Amino acid sequence: MKKLPINCPSCESPLVVSQLSCCECDTVISGSYSLPVLLQLSKEEQDFVFEFILTSGSLKKMATKMEKSYPTVRNKLDDILEKINNLKN
Amino acid sequence: MKNLLLNPIEKYSEQKLLPTGILALLIGVSITYMLKCKFIGVLKVTFIDNASIEQSIFDSIIIAGCLTLLLLLAGKYIYSKTRLIDIIVTVLIGYIPFYLLTLFNIKDTIKITTEKLIKHATPELANQLPMDDLIIIIIFGFTSIFIIIWFIILLYNGFKTATNAKGNKPKIIFGIAMVLADIISRILIASLS
Numbered sequence: 001m002k003k004l005p006i007n008c009p010s011c012e013s014p015l016v017v018s019q020l021s022c023c024e025c026d027t028v029i030s031g032s033y034s035l036p037v038l039l040q041l042s043k044e045e046q047d048f049v050f051e052f053i054l055t056s057g058s059l060k061k062m063a064t065k066m067e068k069s070y071p072t073v074r075n076k077l078d079d080i081l082e083k084i085n086n087l088k089n
Numbered sequence: 090m091k092n093l094l095l096n097p098i099e100k101y102s103e104q105k106l107l108p109t110g111i112l113a114l115l116i117g118v119s120i121t122y123m124l125k126c127k128f129i130g131v132l133k134v135t136f137i138d139n140a141s142i143e144q145s146i147f148d149s150i151i152i153a154g155c156l157t158l159l160l161l162l163a164g165k166y167i168y169s170k171t172r173l174i175d176i177i178v179t180v181l182i183g184y185i186p187f188y189l190l191t192l193f194n195i196k197d198t199i200k201i202t203t204e205k206l207i208k209h210a211t212p213e214l215a216n217q218l219p220m221d222d223l224i225i226i227i228i229f230g231f232t233s234i235f236i237i238i239w240f241i242i243l244l245y246n247g248f249k250t251a252t253n254a255k256g257n258k259p260k261i262i263f264g265i266a267m268v269l270a271d272i273i274s275r276i277l278i279a280s281l282s
């Protein structure tokens with residue numbers, strides 16, 4: 001699966017969606033749309049959030065699955081929360 | 090392997106580390122008693138003539154208790170979600186290297202060697218220092234430094250994981266907590282022994 005770039009490879013600025021297209025009828029919509037906050041996270045962070053949902057928000061289960069300790073997983077979640085809050089503001 | 094030696098708290102759960110830490114404490118107290126060592130502060134171990142198992146248990150509880158309490162207060166100040174269990178595990182695991190240091194006193198080696206060297210600590214006898222004793226003390230000195238550094242790294246890494254610490258401020262708070270724990274434990278051990 002191709003990795004969605006979220007920052008400009010040239011100047012590191014956040015990228016925006018400028019074109020959407022329909023694979024069925026080739027309709028193309030152009031404009032400037034911001035990426036949703038979750039898509040602005042790194043691939044690793046998105047995977048973490050995905051796992052968090054799959055384990056019903058249980059950090060203990062996640063720690064077991066990731067073979068890390070509870071505080072390490074909790075710290076990771078806190079870091080992602082902080083990043084999401086910064087992206088929202 | 091590096092994680093296991095320097096930051097086991099990052100990877101291993103408290104279900105594994107707590108029993109390991111308690112076992113290490115029990116073995117450590119027994120070794121301390123058998124090898125006539127005495128912890129008189131967080132960072133200070135001496136070699137004595139007569140040790141008692143009650144005193145060894147008491148000293149270890151005071152030191153581990155002071156360190157846990159001070160690091161927990163520091164941790165709560167940095168990060169409100171800091172858990173007591175993570176700090177207890179950090180302290181118990183952190184002390185494992187220190188117990189290794191006491192092994193130097195098998196057959197009272199360090200105590201006897203130190204006393205022999207002290208006898209030569211006069212201007213007249215200074216040039217007749219027994220070389221083998223001097224080598225033992227130098228090796229012991231370097232090993233002590235290595236173990237103290239290892240102990241502090243283990244303790245700080247555990248503290249850092251437990252408190253999600255970032256930047257320099259937590260390092261300063263950790264240092265203050267360590268010094269305070271050392272002072273308080275020394276006072277308590279000296280006054281209650």
